[in-house]
Amino acid sequence: MKQTPDLDRMKRDLAALIAMPSENPPGHEAQVADYVAACLKPLGFVITRDEYEAGRVNIEARLDNGPGPVFALNTHMDVVPAGTGWQHDPFTMTEEGGRLYGRGSSDCKGSLVCMMEAGRMLAADRAEWRGTLLLVFVADEEVASVGARRYVTTAPHIDYVIVGEPTSNTTYAAHKGSLRPLVRVHGTPAHSGTPDLGDNAIYRAAALVNMVAAEHADVVRHIDHPLVGAASLTITRASGGHADNVVPQGCELLLDRRMVPGEDEEAVKAQIASLLARANAQAGVRAEIVEFRPTTGGAVETPADHVIVQQGLAVCRANGVAEPGPFGFQGACDLVHFCNAGAAGVVIGPGVLSVAHKADEYVPEADLPVAACIYRDMVIALMPV
Structure with missing residues (x-):
């Protein structure tokens, strides 16, 4: 039987990460990276920490589970500056009306906690999948994607990648x-x-x-x-x-x-x-x-008939997403760098894109367990026993 997500734990993780002001500039993702390592290392993940500048850190958590594909769950640890106009403290998670407010709640610390939770579930139930799972959390996506560009130059071959961005848990197969x-x-x-x-x-x-x-x-x-x-x-x-x-x-x-x-x-x-x-x-x-x-990078598209897009649609639908896509981002994200390095990927994540980068950014609480289950089920579907 599949493991189920622990929403209370996810909310604690999100509150802790929101309290870490990884605003870019200047970034300072190190505190977030250290928190991730402390959560995942006891579960058997092998941690690689790459501090490429003072306070600027990429982190990879690797779980080997026999022969099979390599699947990366990726998102970024930096957030845009808080700015002004907030009705809530941007660095204190506030629960109100089914929403979890705070800078980065939607873009992209919500995705990060869901990927960590998926990693926990998959680590606890290794009989469901085979291969290598990578949780890859990078620096600097909001300015120039230095973290992702650097990571893919030395990363192992990656077969599949899901990049976490606020898509309301739908499948995005392209971005500008x-x-x-x-x-x-x-x-x-x-x-x-x-x-x-x-x-x-x-x-x-x-x-x-x-x-x-x-x-x-x-x-x-x-x-x-x-x-x-x-x-x-x-x-x-x-x-x-x-x-x-x-x-x-x-x-x-x-x-x-x-x-x-x-x-x-x-x-x-x-x-x-x-x-x-x-x-x-x-x-x-x-x-x-x-x-x-500097910019995040170029445009990319994964063909609609590719297995990762088709599985994304099926898994999102199976987890209650009525219109799973495929859709496309008006902006850019780190998917292009993983695809340029040979991976096939999609963008899926909790949160409402329209509130990203704005005051009173939030993620719907109900999005979190759904996203964690989507990540879990995508790994299981594409890394069969």
Whole structure:
């Protein structure tokens, strides 16, 4: 008989993890990693702790159970900064109306406690499955996915992965990716009393802004994907000038390009470079890409007929999820890095995506045991005896 989740224990775990402020920046996931190790090591998991910078830690808990596939349950230990506007203490779990409030409750410490609980159940009932189970909890997903990128370079071959993100316990088989080029527009400085002697970089940037908007409207938003929707191109930051009485010599624009599965990252970079070349030819805009700012990574899709997607739908449905998917993330997550390393994966987790990154973030209490059972049953289904 399958083990069942202990909701009270899961809530204690979640309360403990919420109280650990692993806000990124700066991260400081070490305390979370040490808590995970203390919970799982007594159950027979072999713990590997990788502190790649001071306080920045990946942790792997490995349970070998005979020959068979390698299955990873992965999520991240960092959270976005708490910010303002909370009606509840962001670092004290508050129970109210069937909801568990706190920063990270949905994104992604709820997934983490459910994966730990699934690990406990699977460790207690090894007759139900065969292979190697990995619980992989990484740093820095919210900024640049340094943790996941680093982990997959030295990880063993992984056959299957479930990445925990708030999906309301449905199956997501695809997610978007992102590029953030920082573009510098050049001008010629002059005294602001004689502006005609200079070339105002902000005016030049304004012409480029209009071309970026047109590129999104006419081209990019028509690149569509059935699960994640349309690609996009927008500007999220602008900064120009260096003195109140000087015609600006420079203006910087941060572009945000969201890619859909099937788009090639190098081809997208070439399209952005082509846009800057057209701006120069048509409007005299002298612009260059200074750098590509760190992002979570590229887009990915696991085919709908793949066994892990089909099992995800079946297991979610069997655990009471009426519409299990498959769906797609508008944002990005660490799935792409595991897939690039050869794993097949999906994204499943407790919590409501619409409240992630917001004040009064919460996870529905009822989501937790369901998610733990989904993780348990996915391992059993794909790692048969």
